[in-house]
Amino acid sequence: MAYPTANKKVIAFVEESAKLGCPDNVVWIDGSSEQLEQLRSEACATGEMIKLNQEKLPGCYYHRTAQNDVARVEDRTFICCREKENAGPTNNWMDPKEAYAMCAEIARGKMKGRTMYVIPYSMGVVGSPFSKIGVEVTDSIYVVLNMAIMTRVGNACFEQLGPDGDFVKGYHSKCDIDPEKRYIMHFPEDDTIISVNSGYGGNVLLGKKCFALRIASYLGRKEGWMAEHMLILGVTYPDGRKKYLAAAFPSACGKTNLAMLIPPKHYRDLGYKVECVGDDIAWIRVGEDGRLWAVNPENGFFGVAPGTNEKSNPNALAATRKNTIFTNVALDPSDNTVWWEGLTKPAPAHLIDWLGNEWTPDSGVKAAHPNSRFTAPAVGCPCLSDAFNSKEGVPLDAIVFGGRRATTTPLCYQSRDWDHGVFVGSIMSSETTAAATGATGVLRHDPMAMKPFCGYDMGDYFAHWIEMGKKASNPPKIFNVNWFRQDENGEFMWPGFGDNMRVLDWILKRCENAVDARETAIGYVPYAEDIDLEDIDCTKETLEKILYVDKARWSAEADEIASFYKQFGDKLPAELKESLATLKKNCEA
Ligand code: GTP
Ligand code: SPV
Ligand code: MN
Secondary structure, eight states, X not given: OOOSOOOHHHHHHHHHHHHHHOOSEEEEOOOOHHHHHHHHHHHHHHTSXXXXXXXTSTTOEEEOOOTTOSSBOGGGEEXXXXXXXXXXXXXXXXXXXXXXXXXXXXXXXXXXXXXEEEEEEEESSTTOTTOEEEEEEESOHHHHHHHHHHSEESTHHHHHHTTTOOOEEEEEEOTTOOGGGOEEEEEGGGTEEEEESOOSHHHHOTIIIIIIIIIHHHHHHHHTOEEESEEEEEEEOTTSOEEEEEEEOOTTSSHHHHHTOOOOHHHHHHTOEEEEEESSOEEEEEOTTSSEEEXXXXXXXXXXXXXXXXXXXXXXXXXXXXXXXXESOEEETTTTEEEOTTSXXXXXXXXXXXXXXXXXXXXXXXXXXTTOEEEEEGXXXXXXXXXXXXXXXXXXXXXXXXXXXXXXXXXXXXXXXXXXXXXXXXXXXXXOOTTBSSOSSOEEEOGGGOTTTOSSOHHHHHHHHHHHHHHOSSOOEEEEEOSOOBOTTSOBSSOOGGGGHHHHHHHHHHHTTOSOOEEOSSSEEOOGGGSOOTTOSOOHHHHHHHHOOOHHHHHHHHHHHHHXXXXXXXXXXXXXXXXXXXXXXXXXX
């Protein structure tokens, strides 16, 4: 057959993949709207997707995954490098030979009766020196349509690749959606990903977590840049100045919401504006000016649906009103639209839940799965930054870490310097969420929000962060935030969402030395009077409580960190050991 590329490595990969999966047909995705429209009709004909109300939700579709396949499977996700040691203590590891053989056995012949689609895609603007090309083969139309939203798909990627360019190979097969044979395997030394027996987001949209974080973090260390689980946002000041920050929060801990925040009214009236560059992933490198520059390699948002509404995140909601795929939310049969918990109050009287069952507010179960998602094109987001398509990205003034902590971690604090900032990122803990399978609400260490996504030894990753700080002559300032402090009744003490602007404001003022701070055992903490409280549902007393640094708690935290750090052995950078010793000492002083 005639191929849309002369790249022999691509052709060999596709031929090999077809030999393994034995599909009835092979279809090359060219990125044209005709071809995608054809696939949408096909998916609707088989029931794989449902076309929603095209007047209210033009271009929108609905999909349900299998009941056992609703989130990332961290226990079945592996880094398959030749030396076990290089995967580090926080990753699952399998010998690559063994992993290839196991996957081949599982996937062999499983595309029989199906079509194999070949998706050429670019992570980052096609043609940018910082972008990278991937080719994913898949037996799922749902994956093709999602990839066409989340990445830049089409023949332009082959042009970019040329006759002998290298790319990241991704093999995805739904196989039988057998949870016992579900594996998400990464071969960083071979630029290869294999995903079998799943049809859910992060497990199968291989450009996202698998490539843009796990493989890319490995490449970044080799090539001197960073791939991070971070949103990127820009703040425009009344005088027209623009500042950018990137923030790493674990899955379902507020990245999409912060990236698209709408400032409180009095900020808007003054002319403040927040713009979204990215909501999940940042690729960061040192610019010629010695600053860190960030691009968002994605082209869409794979966002958490529950809790998204006109008040919490109108920008995300607006993005989902057109050309969006909804996964595992509820259907409203009265007008063929979608619903999820928190969208409207009260809930509609009758729905079809994410499992396909009749649902009423008295059903006693959630109508939408807690990890139900929307896949929305970035261009649909009203606050999308002009810098979204910029090849060089944006220069970072601040990096912000943050987790879901009911206690201990204050609303905000600043690290003393870059190395201490790396320490602050490395000691992140957060309560688990529905974004991954397993229990939710369990506190666990999640350094830089990368525990599930670092493609190599986390100790080496910390060292790479320290190294990047040395390479950048003018690196961003590093902060930590916590929107999730709870009172005795388990209620959130900080209103969050748009009001987080007040904390961003303090952070950016700190970056220009425009506001003072209190030096504490853990770093610089805001004085309560420096956090804007105009028109907010939070008293100064509450603010003081969530800014308080409890030395006894932090002393216990330091002991906990020491035992977490043990597993990294010699790989733990001396700078982090020192910061830990300082923390312990400060807490005892
Ligand atoms: P992933 O897409 O999984 O990486 O998640 P994310 O980090 O983008 O999280 P997202 O913004 O989708 O928010 C996840 C959940 O946190 C939602 O239920 C939000 O309602 C909630 N949330 C986000 N921001 C805040 C906040 O400032 N305060 C509180 N209390 N909840 C928040
Ligand atoms: C996350 O879990 O951090 C996500 C969703 O962004 S997924 O693509 O499934 O990983
Ligand atoms: Mn994420």
